[in-house]
Amino acid sequence: MATVLIYAEHKDGKIKKVTHELIAEAARSGAEPVAFIAGSGIEAFAAELAGMGAKRVLAAQGDAVKFYSNEAYGKLFAAAVKTVNPAIILMGASDQGKDLAPRVAAILGVGLASDCTKVKIEGDKLNATRPIYAGKALADVEFTGGAPYFATVRPNALSIGPTAAGATAAITALPLDLGALKSAVKELVKSATAKLDVTEANIVVSGGRSLKSAENFGIIEKLAASLPNAAVGASRAAVDAGYRPHSDQVGQTGKVVSPTLYIACGISGAIQHLAGMRTSKVIVAINKDPEAPIFQLADYGIVGDLFEVVPALTEEFKKALS
Amino acid sequence: MNIYVCIKQVPATETKIKINAGASGIDAAGIKWIMSPYDELAVEEALRVKEKNAGSTVTVVSAGPQRVHETIRTALAMGCDNAVWIETPEDIDSFQAAKALAGAIRKESTPVDLVFTGKQAVDDDCAQVSQLLATFLEIPYVTAAVSAEYGASSVTLKRETEGGTLEIIELTKPCLIAAQKGLNEPRFASLPNIMKAKKKEIKAYKLADLGVTDADRKIRLKNFQLPPPKQAGKKIPGDAHTQSKELVRLLREEAKVI
Numbered sequence: 001m002a003t004v005l006i007y008a009e010h011k012d013g014k015i016k017k018v019t020h021e022l023i024a025e026a027a028r029s030g031a032e033p034v035a036f037i038a039g040s041g042i043e044a045f046a047a048e049l050a051g052m053g054a055k056r057v058l059a060a061q062g063d064a065v066k067f068y069s070n071e072a073y074g075k076l077f078a079a080a081v082k083t084v085n086p087a088i089i090l091m092g093a094s095d096q097g098k099d100l101a102p103r104v105a106a107i108l109g110v111g112l113a114s115d116c117t118k119v120k121i122e123g124d125k126l127n128a129t130r131p132i133y134a135g136k137a138l139a140d141v142e143f144t145g146g147a148p149y150f151a152t153v154r155p156n157a158l159s160i161g162p163t164a165a166g167a168t169a170a171i172t173a174l175p176l177d178l179g180a181l182k183s184a185v186k187e188l189v190k191s192a193t194a195k196l197d198v199t200e201a202n203i204v205v206s207g208g209r210s211l212k213s214a215e216n217f218g219i220i221e222k223l224a225a226s227l228p229n230a231a232v233g234a235s236r237a238a239v240d241a242g243y244r245p246h247s248d249q250v251g252q253t254g255k256v257v258s259p260t261l262y263i264a265c266g267i268s269g270a271i272q273h274l275a276g277m278r279t280s281k282v283i284v285a286i287n288k289d290p291e292a293p294i295f296q297l298a299d300y301g302i303v304g305d306l307f308e309v310v311p312a313l314t315e316e317f318k319k320a321l322s
Numbered sequence: 323m324n325i326y327v328c329i330k331q332v333p334a335t336e337t338k339i340k341i342n343a344g345a346s347g348i349d350a351a352g353i354k355w356i357m358s359p360y361d362e363l364a365v366e367e368a369l370r371v372k373e374k375n376a377g378s379t380v381t382v383v384s385a386g387p388q389r390v391h392e393t394i395r396t397a398l399a400m401g402c403d404n405a406v407w408i409e410t411p412e413d414i415d416s417f418q419a420a421k422a423l424a425g426a427i428r429k430e431s432t433p434v435d436l437v438f439t440g441k442q443a444v445d446d447d448c449a450q451v452s453q454l455l456a457t458f459l460e461i462p463y464v465t466a467a468v469s470a471e472y473g474a475s476s477v478t479l480k481r482e483t484e485g486g487t488l489e490i491i492e493l494t495k496p497c498l499i500a501a502q503k504g505l506n507e508p509r510f511a512s513l514p515n516i517m518k519a520k521k522k523e524i525k526a527y528k529l530a531d532l533g534v535t536d537a538d539r540k541i542r543l544k545n546f547q548l549p550p551p552k553q554a555g556k557k558i559p560g561d562a563h564t565q566s567k568e569l570v571r572l573l574r575e576e577a578k579v580i
């Protein structure tokens with residue numbers, strides 16, 4: 001049975017959903033999922049990881065690794081790889097995974113398939129497909145350097161599995177052999193309004209230049225608030241005009257999202273924007289121009305003035321979901 | 323200070339991507355090539371540091387086929403002092419690229435103080451070279467830096483993560499900084515600088531000069547495909563109220579997403 005080592009990521013006291021997705025995929029394929037986790041105060045996570053399907057948990061625990069850093073976590077995760085000797089290594093393509101995975105690949109001298117949208121474990125092999133040119137094309141990854149096969153996988157690309165209450169996993173404590181470090185995370189500054197990230201949301205409601213002001217984005221926020229697990233996104237034109245922070249930008253030079261539902265409000269559908277959201281499961285476009293390119297990608301289109309449609313739609317969602 | 327900035331030439335972001343006949347890559351015919359947008363931020367940041375530190379030099383390094391000269395000239399026209407070109411075939415992987423860049427930077431033999439890159443090149447979107455390069459050079463790094471304060475022996479950076487949380491990170495110099503949008507606003511090259519850049523020497527290395535071989539390749543992209551075409555969607559008729567009601571019904575009963 002192939003061993004799959006999974007980097008377990010946590011934030012605000014919770015295991016990230018993408019970690020669950022990876023463990024579930026390994027379990028579904030009949031491999032043995034082993035989780036690595038680092039941080040302080042992480043005792044409770046071992047049982048949670050076991051519930052998701054991890055058979056073993058390697059834990060690097062202590063105040064020295066209270067904050068994530070690519071240098072310290074890279075050393076520890078590389079040590080975990082050497083301990084477990086896995087056939088396959090998986091991480092979420094989150095801001096942490098994207099930062100860390102290449103470091104680990106460099107330390108170990110193994111190839112990495114980054115930001116995959118499709119992975120399939122077959123025996124001790126990994127089939128990985130990844131978007132290129134911001135999703136305008138796709139390519140399969142051949143690991144010419146041999147095993148272990150290492151990939152980061154985009155959140156929402158895989159489904160989670162059932163959680164088993166009361167499951168247990170063998171826990172191995174990893175020593176914190178960090179040596180001299182040349183980097184340190186001093187502080188984490190949370191944004192004033194703790195918000196769901198567009199890359200992690202189930203539903204993304206985006207607004208464009210046509211909103212005309214930061215205040216007018218209030219109607220987009222209300223629409224998002226009427227839906228479960230929804231975040232607000234924006235076109236680059238809206239970001240450049242200062243209506244939204246860059247962290248909300250969807251597109252080739254912003255974030256690439258693949259939510260279940262993407263609602264584009266007053267967004268023309270420039271190729272760079274489409275690149276960032278075309279893999280969304282269902283796309284809705286609201287635009288007053290019936291010829292807007294966004295309609296070519298939309299499953300459902302509403303030709304109309306967003307200042308009328310968005311509030312009306314908010315009321316309908318509220319009614320339907322209450 | 324010896325400052326290096328690594329840049330990559332990529333297809334312009336408005337390019338409509340086509341796949342080549344063997345599905346082994348994209349069809350490069352008619353593509354307009356540009357400096358990857360994040361690399362523009364890296365060049366700008368390198369120049370700003372240089373301008374605040376008299377006697378510093380900025381060396382731009384780029385790996386790629388002959389055509390990347392044009393992008394190297396753009397960086398020179400923005401104000402870089404020296405240029406290094408690493409001649410490579412079209413499809414080296416991130417490992418080979420990072421090893422080559424590290425080799426070239428080492429060959430330049432000056433002690434390195436700062437290395438700048440873009441957080442990812444918007445072609446294969448691997449976002450690996452910055453981290454690999456820093457690890458090969460044995461220096462710390464920050465990816466996706468949105469602000470940087472330069473001290474005598476360290477740099478304090480802000481890195482943005484999901485949900486707008488900022489990590490405040492201190493790196494001991496020398497270090498590598500991968501630029502994210504927000505770090506600065508890149509300048510345009512002035513006409514006199516464009517003229518001057520045309521005359522500057524571009525030093526050339528081959529992969530073999532830097533000890534990079536086929537064995538350094540770790541992955542290869544293959545079976546290039548276009549995403550499956552989308553079926554034409556439905557336009558919902560009526561006034562805003564009718565449209566909204568119908569959309570909610572369709573999302574619920576047909577698409578089953580809410």
Ligand SMILES: Cc1cc2nc3c(=O)[nH]c(=O)nc-3n(C[C@H](O)[C@H](O)[C@H](O)COP(=O)(O)OP(=O)(O)OC[C@H]3O[C@@H](n4cnc5c(N)ncnc54)[C@H](O)[C@@H]3O)c2cc1C
Pocket residue numbers: 207208209210234235236237238249250251252253254255265266267268269270271272273276286287288289292304305306307335359
């Ligand atoms: C290097 C580069 C990188 C880029 N990266 C990105 C990126 O990552 N993300 C991105 O989004 N863009 C990106 N762009 C920009 C992109 O090319 C477009 O300029 C941008 O996406 C347009 O934003 P928009 O749709 O909000 O504005 P516009 O193109 O101006 O469209 C506004 C739309 O709103 C509609 N509209 C106006 N008023 C109303 C109303 N009252 N009700 C309904 N509809 C209305 C109009 O019909 C129009 O379709 C990039 C460009 C370059 C050159």
